[in-house]
Amino acid sequence: MPKTKAAKSRTRTGRTPAKKKSIGRKSKAQQALVLVGTMKGAFIFRSDESRKKWTVDGPHFRGEAVYAMLHDTRGGRSRTYAAATSMHWGPTLRISDDLGATWSSPERQAVRFPEDSGRALAQIWQIAPGRASEPNVLYCGVEPAALFESRDGGETWQPNRGLLNHEHQPKWQPGGGGLCLHTIVPDPTNTKRMLIAMSTGGVYRTDDGGKTWRARNAGVRAQFMPPEQRFPEFGQCVHKVVQHPDRPGRLFLQNHWGLYRSDDWGDKWHDIANGVPSDFGFAMQMHPHDPDTVYIVPIEADMFRATPEAKLRVYRTRNAGASWEPLTKGLPQSDAYENVLRDALAADSFDSAGIYFGTRSGKLFGSRDEGASWTEMADGLPPIVCVKTGTTVAA
Numbered sequence: 001m002p003k004t005k006a007a008k009s010r011t012r013t014g015r016t017p018a019k020k021k022s023i024g025r026k027s028k029a030q031q032a033l034v035l036v037g038t039m040k041g042a043f044i045f046r047s048d049e050s051r052k053k054w055t056v057d058g059p060h061f062r063g064e065a066v067y068a069m070l071h072d073t074r075g076g077r078s079r080t081y082a083a084a085t086s087m088h089w090g091p092t093l094r095i096s097d098d099l100g101a102t103w104s105s106p107e108r109q110a111v112r113f114p115e116d117s118g119r120a121l122a123q124i125w126q127i128a129p130g131r132a133s134e135p136n137v138l139y140c141g142v143e144p145a146a147l148f149e150s151r152d153g154g155e156t157w158q159p160n161r162g163l164l165n166h167e168h169q170p171k172w173q174p175g176g177g178g179l180c181l182h183t184i185v186p187d188p189t190n191t192k193r194m195l196i197a198m199s200t201g202g203v204y205r206t207d208d209g210g211k212t213w214r215a216r217n218a219g220v221r222a223q224f225m226p227p228e229q230r231f232p233e234f235g236q237c238v239h240k241v242v243q244h245p246d247r248p249g250r251l252f253l254q255n256h257w258g259l260y261r262s263d264d265w266g267d268k269w270h271d272i273a274n275g276v277p278s279d280f281g282f283a284m285q286m287h288p289h290d291p292d293t294v295y296i297v298p299i300e301a302d303m304f305r306a307t308p309e310a311k312l313r314v315y316r317t318r319n320a321g322a323s324w325e326p327l328t329k330g331l332p333q334s335d336a337y338e339n340v341l342r343d344a345l346a347a348d349s350f351d352s353a354g355i356y357f358g359t360r361s362g363k364l365f366g367s368r369d370e371g372a373s374w375t376e377m378a379d380g381l382p383p384i385v386c387v388k389t390g391t392t393v394a395a
Contacts, residue, residue, distance in 0.1 A: 031394050032348055033099075034356050034377075035080070036364060037066030037386030042082050044100050045377065048394070051354055051368045054377060060100050061086075068140075068343065070127040071390030072153075075135030078392055081154060083124035083140075091124050093140065095154055099392065111140055111148050111157045117164060119144055126343070128184040131191065141181035145172055145198040147210075160210045168201065168215065168234055175199035175237050175256070182342060183238070187265075188245045195241065195251070195266055202236035203253070203266050216266035223257035224302075240284040240342045244291035252294050252321070254284040254342075256302060261321045272321025277308040283345035287370070288353050292320045295327075295347070295355060295371060297340040305339045312336040314345075314357065316371055330374035331365065338363070341385050348389040358384025 034045040034054075041059025060066075061084040068083035080096045082103070089106040096103045113119040123143040130137025140148040140157065147160040163169075172179055180199055187193035192209045195216065202217040215234040222229070222236045237256035244250065253260040253269060259279045260269040273279035278298040287293035296315050300308045307313065311333045313326040338359040348354040355367045362381035367374045 029394065031392050032350065032354065033071055033390040033392055034346070034348075034364075034366070035069040035071060035082075035386070035388040035390065036358055036378075036381065036384060037069050037082065037343075037388075038358075038362070038382035038384050039065045040382035042066040042069060042084070042100075043378075043381065044080075045364075046392075049350060051348075051350070051366070056378065057100060059382075060084075060103065061094065063087075065385070067385050068124055068127045069386055069388045070129065070138075071388065071392070072129050072138070073391065074129060074132060075153075077135075077153065079153065080390075081127045081138075083127060085123060091121050091142075093124060093127070093154065093157075110150075110155065111142065113146070113159065117159070119146070123178060123180065125180040125182045126184055128186075131186055131188055134191070139184045139186075141184055141196065141198075143178045143180040144174075145169075145179045145181040145201055147181055147184070147196055149210075162206065162211050163196070163204070163213050166204075166213055171235070172198070172201040173235070183241045185241055185243050185251070187248050189248055193265070195243075197238040197241045197253075199239065199256075200235055200237040202234045202238055203241065204234075205266055216262075217269070218267065219269035219271070220253065220255055220260055221258055239282045242284050242286045242294065244286050247291040250291060250320070252284060252286070254281050254296060256280065259296070259321065272317070274321065274323055276315055276324050277313075281340075282342040283340045283357065284342075285345045285347050285355070288347050288349045289351075290318070293318050294321070295345060296324075297345060297357060299339060306337040307339070310334060310336050312338050312359075314355070314371055314374075327367075327371040327374070329372065330367075330376075343386045343388075344384050346387045346389045349391065354389070356387050356389065358387045360384065 032047045036043040043058035045054045047054045064084040070081045082094045085091045092106045094103045126141035128139045138150045148157045150157045183197035185195040195205045197203045204213040205216045220236045240254045251262045259273040261272045281299045285295045312331040315324045345357040358364045360383045364378040366377045
C-alpha cells in the first residue's frame, strides 16, 4: 500500500468526472474499494485482491464535506452513495451507478423532514444497508437525530415516525458534533429488531419494526454528568456501536469515556476497558470474520483529542474485550498528535482482512494483514471524516 497524493478533478453540471492516478496494474478479478469522505470531497481508492498497489479517484464533490459513504452490491447492483453537504444545496444524498464517473444531481434532495415535524436536515451522518434478505432497503441516520428508511434502493426516503415522535426526543441534547444519529444496527435474523445510537441520546432499540423504541443504556456512564447522575436512562454520548452478524446479540460500544460489551442486545452493558491507554475515543470496527475481534483508536481525552503519548496506535482485542493489544508496526510512534473520528475506521471482507483508517490531518493508513503491519496509503488529503470499504468486479 504505497503512499499516494490525491488526484485532482474537474466539475461539470450534473457529473463529477475525476482523473485517476495509476499506481499499479488493475486486476480483472475482484477489486477492493476504500471510500474516503473528507471535509473537501470524496476519494475512491481501488486495488486488486492483493491490495498492494492502489489507484485513487477524486475529489468528488469538490469543496463539500462528505460525512457518510456506502458501496452496495446487494440485489446484483453496484451502487455508491455519498452524503455531501454543499454550501448552496445543503446536505444531499448523491448516488452513482458507475463508481463515481457520474452522480445524481444535488438538486434532488430525497432525504428531508416532513413539514409537520418542524425540523430541517442539518447533516446526513450515516448510510447503512438493510439486511441481505431486503436488498432494496437502506437507512440514513441524520442530524437532528432521526432515522430515515428507503425501500427502493435510495430513490425515496421516509422518516421513522416512532423515533421522530419519541417522548424523549425533546430532552435529547446535541454533543460536540451536533445531535446526530450515527449508528444503525439491524438484526440480521429478526426483521423487527434494530438498534440505533446517537450523540447524546444514547442507545435505543426497537423490537416491533420501528413502531416503538426503548432506551438501552444500562451500565453506560455519562462522565460529563454529576456523580449521582452518571448512569441515566438516556443522555449518554455514545460514539459508536458495532456488531458481528454471526453473533448479533453481542454488541461493542465506544462511549465518550468508556468501552463496553453487551451480550443481550443492549439490555445490559459491561465495561471492557482493560489495558487501553484511554477509554475515550470515537472509532470502533469489528473484524469481518471473527465476532471476538474488535479494533479501536484511543484518544487521550475529550479536552485533548489526540492519540495518547503522541503515539498512533490501533488497539485490538481478540477475546471480546478481556484484553487489548497495541498494533503499531508502520505507524508513527512519536509526535503523532492524530485524531480518528467515529466513521474513519473500516475493514474489508477479504480472507486476510484489510483494516483502514483516516486521520483529521489527512493521512490514510491501511493494513493487509489484519493490523499486524501498516502502510500510509495517502497523505495531504483534507481532514478525513469517513472511511468505508467495498468490492467490485474489474472491467
